[in-house]
Amino acid sequence: MKKLGLFLIILIYTMTFASCSEDNVPTYQGDETENKIHIGVSFDSFVIERWQRDRDVFVYTAEELGAEVNVQNANGDVEKQISQIEYFIDKKMDVIVIIAVDSKACGEVVDKAKAAGIKIVAYDRLLITSDADLYISFDNEKVGTLMAQTIKDNVPEEGNIITIFGPTTDYNVQLVEQGYREVMEDANLNVIYSVNAVNWLAEEAYDAVNEALLISPQIDGVFCGNDNLATEAVRALSENRMAGSVVVTGQDADLAACQRIVEGTQTMTVYKPVDKLAKAAAEYAVKLAKGENIDVKTTINDGIWDVPYVKLEPIGVNKDNMDEVIIEGGFQNREDVYLNIPD
Incomplete structure (x- = not known):
């Protein structure tokens, strides 16, 4: 009987301890997740x-601030992006950051997210008529x-140029074109070929140059919407056999x-400090999730609503300021940039 009594005491103690452990651990983990x-x-x-x-800096910054980030890639597919946003809504995200495939296509799903109490950040590309909580990009x-x-400064009077803009579905392209037209309004240059590269496909730039050469053997300048287009x-x-004798522009400082640029086959690029943009976007996203005031005074109209707008300044980069802006700024390594330049 004594042995039986001792066994029952041990059994009750063990079950009680196990029960406490099971109650405590999930409760702690659940609170942490919530x-x-x-x-x-x-x-x-x-x-x-x-x-x-952009992705790497954003994720690193957000995680340092205690957030968990789920990154999805739409691969240029509008419907896929909408499906991803719907997935985020189902998962009850606090904030959804969108780099839009089509600036006009996300209105309905963004409305759904906002109705669920989710904050929306339009990253780099404005979401048209969507009333985002923040738009952060460059000028x-x-x-x-x-x-x-x-x-304008480097192509001779009456010179022939090609313009290769990005896709019309990217609202930033409209802004870039607007800036382009303001400068070129009084320029005495001939645009012999112009195209908008669908989905930013670089091959369209290659085709554009060859199509232009069928119109005229003389090309003096090529306006490329980004550096990827400039590559082609x-x-x-x-x-x-024309590389180095034609003015070529781009953006992104790839x-x-x-x-x-240092080799002489591209004239300039526009450097946009994406590290600064991604870091700021992550910080604002965390603030929005916490319900804090983001204190952004500048706004941009999305077609209906005035959206808070954080605007960063781009910098033109050529051979003369490459070292100062790109290398000393830490964006690219000197040995990589000058890889093909003999010592």
Whole structure:
């Protein structure tokens, strides 16, 4: 009987201890998960080199601030992006950050997210008629003026130029074109070929240069909407033994573009400090999730609503200020930029 009594005491003690452990552990983990800020990010794609950098800086900053980030890649597919946003809504994200495939296509799903109490950040590209809680980007009109000014200053009077803009579905492209037109309004230059590259497909720049050459053998300048397009434009020029004698512009300060600039086959690029943009976006996203005042005074009209707008300044980069802006600024390494330049 004594042995039986001792066994029952041990059994009761063990069951009681186990019960306490099971109650405590899930409760602690559940509270930790519930208190964590959840941010969903839907990228247009990672075709453009800079987006990978934006992603890495954003995720690192947000996680340092205690948030959990779920990154999705729409691969340039509008319907896929809408589906990703709906998934974020179902997962009850606190904030959804959108790099729009099509600036006009997300209105309905954004309305659904906002009705669920989710904050919306339009990253780099404005969401049209969507009443986002924040739009953070660069001064894209100035991007266009910087590139256009390079064409105007370096192409001779009555010279022939090609313009290769980004897709019409990207609202930033409209702003870039606006900046371009303001500069070129009084320029005495001939636009012999113009195209908008669908989904930023770089191959369209290669085709554009070759199509223009069928119109005229003389090309003096190529306005490229980004450095990826410039890569293919320069390839076409190289095949026709024209690289280095034609003014070529771009934006994003991709490594390949920086290399071409110091080598002399691309004239300039527009540097947009994406590290600063991504870091600021993550900080604002966390503030929005916490219900804090973001204190943004500048606004931009999305077609209906005035949206708080954080606007960063772009910088034109050529051979003369490459070291100062890109290398000393830590955006690219000197040995990489000057890889093909003999010591």
